[in-house]
Amino acid sequence: MNILVTGNLGYIGPCVIARLRAVFPGARLIGLDAGYFADALLDPASLPDQLPDEQILDDVRDFPERRLEGMTSIVHLAGISNDPIGNQFEDATRHVNYEATVALAAKARRAGAMSFVFASSCSVYGFAEDGARSEASAVNPLTAYARSKYAAERALAELASRDFSITCLRFATACGSSPRLRLDLVLNDFVATAVATGEIRILSDGTPWRPLINVTDMARAIEWAMARRAANGGEFLAVNAGSDEWNYQVKDLAAAVAAALPGTAIHINSDAQPDRRSYKVRFDLFRRLAPRHVPVATLDGTIAGLVSALDGAGARRGDFPRDRYVRLKALLALKEQGLLDAEMRWTPVASVEPVEVA
Numbered sequence: 226m227n228i229l230v231t232g233n234l235g236y237i238g239p240c241v242i243a244r245l246r247a248v249f250p251g252a253r254l255i256g257l258d259a260g261y262f263a264d265a266l267l268d269p270a271s272l273p274d275q276l277p278d279e280q281i282l283d284d285v286r287d288f289p290e291r292r293l294e295g296m297t298s299i300v301h302l303a304g305i306s307n308d309p310i311g312n313q314f315e316d317a318t319r320h321v322n323y324e325a326t327v328a329l330a331a332k333a334r335r336a337g338a339m340s341f342v343f344a345s346s347c348s349v350y351g352f353a354e355d356g357a358r359s360e361a362s363a364v365n366p367l368t369a370y371a372r373s374k375y376a377a378e379r380a381l382a383e384l385a386s387r388d389f390s391i392t393c394l395r396f397a398t399a400c401g402s403s404p405r406l407r408l409d410l411v412l413n414d415f416v417a418t419a420v421a422t423g424e425i426r427i428l429s430d431g432t433p434w435r436p437l438i439n440v441t442d443m444a445r446a447i448e449w450a451m452a453r454r455a456a457n458g459g460e461f462l463a464v465n466a467g468s469d470e471w472n473y474q475v476k477d478l479a480a481a482v483a484a485a486l487p488g489t490a491i492h493i494n495s496d497a498q499p500d501r502r503s504y505k506v507r508f509d510l511f512r513r514l515a516p517r518h519v520p521v522a523t524l525d526g527t528i529a530g531l532v533s534a535l536d537g538a539g540a541r542r543g544d545f546p547r548d549r550y551v552r553l554k555a556l557l558a559l560k561e562q563g564l565l566d567a568e569m570r571w572t573p574v575a576s577v578e579p580v581e582v583a
């Protein structure tokens with residue numbers, strides 16, 4: 226079994242590689258990544274990059290079809306990964322998240338792969354006040370990021386076949402510790418800020434709903450999707466990945482972090498405009514199709530894991546390089562240094578100069 230994992234040098238990727246290595250010890254794992262956040266390791270000595278059998282440093286937009294020959298499965302995580310980046314790099318978001326995704330799947334199918342797993346997002350549902358969203362609900366992608374994910378899903382639906390299953394996992398917002406941490410995700414941000422400053426500042430009035438999922442549970446869902454049979458869900462499947470119990474209001478997340486770190490002060494912005502990303506999501510289809518792969522992490526355990534990882538990395542110290550773990554800031558720093566262009570392609574200078582993100 227040869228498994229290509231794109232975006233393996235990001236936040237979720239190292240957890241996926243570790244999971245696939247544990248579950249399929251005989252598989253050959255190949256990573257493909259442009260390496261934008263290669264230096265965002267929380268512990269530089271952890272070396273998660275030694276787990277793949279092969280690491281390709283390339284842009285998924287340029288990936289040649291011949292390199293897909295012999296691949297059994299593709300787990301496609303590479304992409305522009307949130308709304309702020311999507312707003313700043315709108316064209317690149319469409320090119321990477323939509324066009325390159327569809328092109329990669331088409332090449333993989335021609336090359337004889339059996340399955341393709343796409344990291345989609347619950348953000349395709351947008352703002353939804355009237356009840357939890359299921360796969361049968363209307364979508365409402367409000368941002369360049371959400372639109373790119375939904376456009377990719379629709380085009381992927383045309384490529385699935387009996388011999389080539391495609392699963393779009395509409396993930397809840399990720400959280401939890403990973404060797405390449407992100408601090409631009411709501412729970413991770415709250416924990417890092419509480420550890421560093423003893424405070425949590427909620428930008429909204431705290432009432433918006435956010436479905437969450439731990440990164441290790443994302444890896445388990447991906448493992449299921451990769452190996453599922455078409456009889457279980459169909460040749461093409463778009464399914465919400467998370468759990469009903471993990472629909473949280475932002476203020477409850479802050480309270481859980483404060484309970485884990487006594488003395489934390491919570492500031493709520495009661496004058497805030499309504500949050501356009503408030504939504505609850507139903508995950509019963511996933512539970513039905515993948516009963517042995519439903520999320521198992523606990524919120525308290527997730528927070529404890531983050532506190533321990535951040536403490537170990539010196540997040541309480543004044544010189545902790547927080548911006549390194551905020552994806553948009555890291556990308557803008559690379560652009561300001563002339564290493565990335567507006568299309569998020571490495572410039573010629575990047576190949577000879579060492580990359581340093583503040």
Ligand SMILES: NC(=O)c1ccc[n+]([C@@H]2O[C@H](COP(=O)([O-])OP(=O)(O)OC[C@H]3O[C@@H](n4cnc5c(N)ncnc54)[C@H](O)[C@@H]3O)[C@@H](O)[C@H]2O)c1
Nearest residue numbers: 232234235236237259260261284285303304306344396399
């Ligand atoms: N983190 C979440 O909450 C969440 C939720 C739903 C879906 N997703 C999706 O899961 C995937 C992974 O998310 P993440 O949190 O690990 O994001 P991340 O930003 O940490 O990682 C994305 C990786 O993709 C790589 N990449 C980006 N563009 C590329 C290109 N053109 N060619 C090759 N590599 C490229 C980056 O270098 C990075 O290593 C993304 O597609 C994201 O949209 C994430």
